[in-house]
Amino acid sequence: MVSTNNHKGKEAITKQRKRQILNAARDVFSRKGFAEATTAEIAQTAGVSEGTIYNYFASKRDLLVSLIGGYALDESLLNLFKSPTINAIDSLPALLEDRIDIGFENSDLLTLLLAEIQRTPEFGEQYSGQVLNPGLALLKTYLDMRVKNGTLRPVDTEVASRAVVAMVVGLIAVHQIEGKDGFLANYPVKDLADEVANILSVGLGTKK
Amino acid sequence: MVSTNNHKGKEAITKQRKRQILNAARDVFSRKGFAEATTAEIAQTAGVSEGTIYNYFASKRDLLVSLIGGYALDESLLNLFKSPTINAIDSLPALLEDRIDIGFENSDLLTLLLAEIQRTPEFGEQYSGQVLNPGLALLKTYLDMRVKNGTLRPVDTEVASRAVVAMVVGLIAVHQIEGKDGFLANYPVKDLADEVANILSVGLGTKK
Amino acid sequence: MVSTNNHKGKEAITKQRKRQILNAARDVFSRKGFAEATTAEIAQTAGVSEGTIYNYFASKRDLLVSLIGGYALDESLLNLFKSPTINAIDSLPALLEDRIDIGFENSDLLTLLLAEIQRTPEFGEQYSGQVLNPGLALLKTYLDMRVKNGTLRPVDTEVASRAVVAMVVGLIAVHQIEGKDGFLANYPVKDLADEVANILSVGLGTKK
Amino acid sequence: MVSTNNHKGKEAITKQRKRQILNAARDVFSRKGFAEATTAEIAQTAGVSEGTIYNYFASKRDLLVSLIGGYALDESLLNLFKSPTINAIDSLPALLEDRIDIGFENSDLLTLLLAEIQRTPEFGEQYSGQVLNPGLALLKTYLDMRVKNGTLRPVDTEVASRAVVAMVVGLIAVHQIEGKDGFLANYPVKDLADEVANILSVGLGTKK
DNA sequence: TATGAATGAGGCTTCATTCAT
DNA sequence: GATGAATGAAGCCTCATTCAT
Numbered sequence: 045m046v047s048t049n050n051h052k053g054k055e056a057i058t059k060q061r062k063r064q065i066l067n068a069a070r071d072v073f074s075r076k077g078f079a080e081a082t083t084a085e086i087a088q089t090a091g092v093s094e095g096t097i098y099n100y101f102a103s104k105r106d107l108l109v110s111l112i113g114g115y116a117l118d119e120s121l122l123n124l125f126k127s128p129t130i131n132a133i134d135s136l137p138a139l140l141e142d143r144i145d146i147g148f149e150n151s152d153l154l155t156l157l158l159a160e161i162q163r164t165p166e167f168g169e170q171y172s173g174q175v176l177n178p179g180l181a182l183l184k185t186y187l188d189m190r191v192k193n194g195t196l197r198p199v200d201t202e203v204a205s206r207a208v209v210a211m212v213v214g215l216i217a218v219h220q221i222e223g224k225d226g227f228l229a230n231y232p233v234k235d236l237a238d239e240v241a242n243i244l245s246v247g248l249g250t251k252k
Numbered sequence: 253m254v255s256t257n258n259h260k261g262k263e264a265i266t267k268q269r270k271r272q273i274l275n276a277a278r279d280v281f282s283r284k285g286f287a288e289a290t291t292a293e294i295a296q297t298a299g300v301s302e303g304t305i306y307n308y309f310a311s312k313r314d315l316l317v318s319l320i321g322g323y324a325l326d327e328s329l330l331n332l333f334k335s336p337t338i339n340a341i342d343s344l345p346a347l348l349e350d351r352i353d354i355g356f357e358n359s360d361l362l363t364l365l366l367a368e369i370q371r372t373p374e375f376g377e378q379y380s381g382q383v384l385n386p387g388l389a390l391l392k393t394y395l396d397m398r399v400k401n402g403t404l405r406p407v408d409t410e411v412a413s414r415a416v417v418a419m420v421v422g423l424i425a426v427h428q429i430e431g432k433d434g435f436l437a438n439y440p441v442k443d444l445a446d447e448v449a450n451i452l453s454v455g456l457g458t459k460k
Numbered sequence: 461m462v463s464t465n466n467h468k469g470k471e472a473i474t475k476q477r478k479r480q481i482l483n484a485a486r487d488v489f490s491r492k493g494f495a496e497a498t499t500a501e502i503a504q505t506a507g508v509s510e511g512t513i514y515n516y517f518a519s520k521r522d523l524l525v526s527l528i529g530g531y532a533l534d535e536s537l538l539n540l541f542k543s544p545t546i547n548a549i550d551s552l553p554a555l556l557e558d559r560i561d562i563g564f565e566n567s568d569l570l571t572l573l574l575a576e577i578q579r580t581p582e583f584g585e586q587y588s589g590q591v592l593n594p595g596l597a598l599l600k601t602y603l604d605m606r607v608k609n610g611t612l613r614p615v616d617t618e619v620a621s622r623a624v625v626a627m628v629v630g631l632i633a634v635h636q637i638e639g640k641d642g643f644l645a646n647y648p649v650k651d652l653a654d655e656v657a658n659i660l661s662v663g664l665g666t667k668k
Numbered sequence: 669m670v671s672t673n674n675h676k677g678k679e680a681i682t683k684q685r686k687r688q689i690l691n692a693a694r695d696v697f698s699r700k701g702f703a704e705a706t707t708a709e710i711a712q713t714a715g716v717s718e719g720t721i722y723n724y725f726a727s728k729r730d731l732l733v734s735l736i737g738g739y740a741l742d743e744s745l746l747n748l749f750k751s752p753t754i755n756a757i758d759s760l761p762a763l764l765e766d767r768i769d770i771g772f773e774n775s776d777l778l779t780l781l782l783a784e785i786q787r788t789p790e791f792g793e794q795y796s797g798q799v800l801n802p803g804l805a806l807l808k809t810y811l812d813m814r815v816k817n818g819t820l821r822p823v824d825t826e827v828a829s830r831a832v833v834a835m836v837v838g839l840i841a842v843h844q845i846e847g848k849d850g851f852l853a854n855y856p857v858k859d860l861a862d863e864v865a866n867i868l869s870v871g872l873g874t875k876k
Numbered sequence: 877t878a879t880g881a882a883t884g885a886g887g888c889t890t891c892a893t894t895c896a897t
Numbered sequence: 898g899a900t901g902a903a904t905g906a907a908g909c910c911t912c913a914t915t916c917a918t
Contacts, residue, residue, distance in 0.1 A: 495703030573845075628838065
């Protein structure tokens with residue numbers, strides 16, 4: 045029992061230590077980008093020594109891989125596309141508000157992700173498979189249903205679902221370009237979401 | 253005359269050499285990102301020696317600055333938002349097709365731009381001022397006109413113009429994530445543009 | 461206690477390592493001059509790798525600054541002008557012998573110092589303040605006293621003290637120019653000191 | 669005749685061009701030191717292009733060699749030790765004033781010389797042979813004469829002549845260390861020369 | 877002969893990774 | 898397991914020298 049507990053305790057500690065380092069890596073990577081992030085700064089941010097990182101991760105690159113493939117992004121950027129419940133979709137303004145909010149908050153991570161996907165296409169496949177596709181699939185299912193019951197025009201839902209996602213991602217990018225003094229950064233997110241939802245939904249609705 | 257010609261010739265050669273190096277820099281930066289690009293690779297790509305770069309640019313960073321601020325992007329990514337003529341806007345599908353085409357072709361540059369804007373907010377200001385804002389302004393003028401003459405709902409055109417741009421940028425980003433075997437990369441651009449234009453324009457149109 | 465000891469041990473090692481590198485820097489700088497000294501040679505001389513230098517000093521220049529401003533020269537060239545005790549002054553031949561000996565041994569450092577003072581006047585101020593002026597002040601105090609009690613002519617002791625120092629420095633310079641086969645390098649230092657002391661002291665003494 | 673004149677003209681032009689470049693080299697070397705001087709700056713200072721330098725000198729180092737061995741320094745620093753006439757020596761204050769004046773004005777060159785002699789002992793031999801020794805010899809001859817006719821104590825004139833030179837050189841060095849706001853730089857050269865001459869000459873004189 | 881663009885060797889510096897404690 | 902000093906590969910940049918014009 046004791047040793048079991050110790051084991052569990054050790055595993056828990058190990059897991060917690062990995063998390064601690066990954067969080068630090070996420071912060072530094074998203075601020076500096078992968079290449080300009082230093083293990084020294086990650087260690088300092090995590091409150092551990094540089095050597096300790098290598099007790100938990102094989103390399104700096106392994107940190108990035110764990111970050112993009114792992115649970116660590118789940119709680120921030122990844123939620124951007126993560127399966128909303130069908131119910132959530134039903135309220136497009138609320139859904140958009142939620143996603144825009146998360147996205148603006150984590151636009152650095154989106155940039156990091158785009159940049160690293162570019163250098164390592166596998167990241168794109170991984171991210172597509174784990175995050176983007178499930179989200180798109182759910183969206184598509186929902187749109188298909190509404191097309192079938194006649195509350196939507198018979199659009200190509202494969203495209204339409206991507207258009208919805210693209211709208212959110214694009215707003216994040218424009219927000220990033222405009223900066224903290226730009227228009228989007230200072231427009232109430234709720235109003236933004238309402239306007240955009242309106243544009244999208246009315247556009248997708250059947251004409252009378 | 254002779255010396256004048258010589259002068260002109262030298263200036264022309266200098267300009268052409270700068271262009272040659274900037275083109276190489278654009279290639280390598282967009283492929284590797286700024287930090288991971290090496291001056292050695294840029295030189296090799298440009299077909300000059302490493303030292304030669306420094307006869308034309310003060311530093312590697314100066315290459316980036318010249319690239320983002322200069323004419324070098326004008327012919328590719330910058331066109332993404334560069335003032336389309338009012339006439340061009342009139343045909344939303346054609347406009348979107350054009351921009352999506354350019355964007356898919358240069359998605360690496362969009363990523364580069366986003367990443368470097370994040371590290372150097374001045375780049376964002378510069379890009380906003382020189383490229384994004386003029387494009388948005390033109391779009392807004394056009395939308396305002398159509399709102400006034402009743403062919404569009406009275407939307408917030410400040411938001412709506414950004415939504416249109418965001419849609420394009422977002423599609424580029426999603427395309428980038430999905431990769432060359434993804435859905436968007438293999439969907440006919442013309443059809444994509446038609447679909448998206450439909451979503452946007454019908455959504456923006458007055459309900460009967 | 462243990463951790464305290466460890467701390468002390470680490471600090472001691474750090475200090476010792478800095479010293480080790482500074483000593484190497486002094487050797488190489490004085491042999492090659494600052495600009496022509498390479499960090500590679502300093503590292504090799506110190507018996508560490510090149511990167512290690514930068515764990516202790518911010519830059520090659522910082523090595524020079526630490527060298528000129530720090531304790532590292534105290535034990536060699538700096539003693540040249542460092543406050544001798546009044547007693548020591550009393551025996552001018554002994555004082556001169558001591559200083560000439562030190563100076564001949566470290567003429568490379570004098571040259572280094574002069575050269576770098578020329579490029580960085582702050583070094584001159586620093587060296588004047590920390591080393592030269594205190595030495596001159598002591599010398600002047602002593603000369604003033606002897607003027608007052610009549611064992612010296614009423615010379616301008618501000619000038620006279622500099623003359624004494626200049627004599628030593630000049631001998632070192634001439635020795636440097638003549639080289640190891642030159643006259644001064646092969647003249648017994650004690651005899652040289654006696655002769656020069658005679659020239660100076662009789663010259664400074666009252667005429668009967 | 670014509671061709672001869674042309675030849676003479678060409679030679680004259682060549683000589684004049686060499687001189688022009690050497691002067692520039694002297695300026696830059698004495699300001700920056702040999703290693704930190706760049707051929708670019710020398711060319712600019714000389715008002716020629718970088719390539720032109722290599723039409724007259726084999727290398728940057730050759731510039732230094734020509735400078736130290738050649739006529740180019742003759743007109744400034746070299747005069748420091750260059751054979752004064754016996755008559756000139758007769759007035760020690762005047763001689764010292766002259767030399768101190770030249771020396772203070774050209775202390776950068778003295779520093780340059782010392783530094784480069786250190787790296788290239790041949791320079792020291794060359795300088796000793798061409799400049800220092802002749803000067804010392806003349807001084808010694810003069811001192812010997814005065815010893816013989818009883819107006820000087822029977823000092824070792826080999827040492828005494830070096831002491832006189834050392835005094836001048838040392839004053840220059842101290843002046844260099846103290847900088848332009850230091851004591852020596854702001855003391856009237858004539859008074860300084862008088863004081864020092866007094867110290868030296870009375871010291872060298874026979875006691876009554 | 878004058879030019880100055882091109883070259884490339886070599887220097888300083890950074891930083892991911894290792895390893896002895 | 899934690900530490901952080903040591904390492905050395907690799908990158909950016911400088912600058913003496915060459916050479917085609």
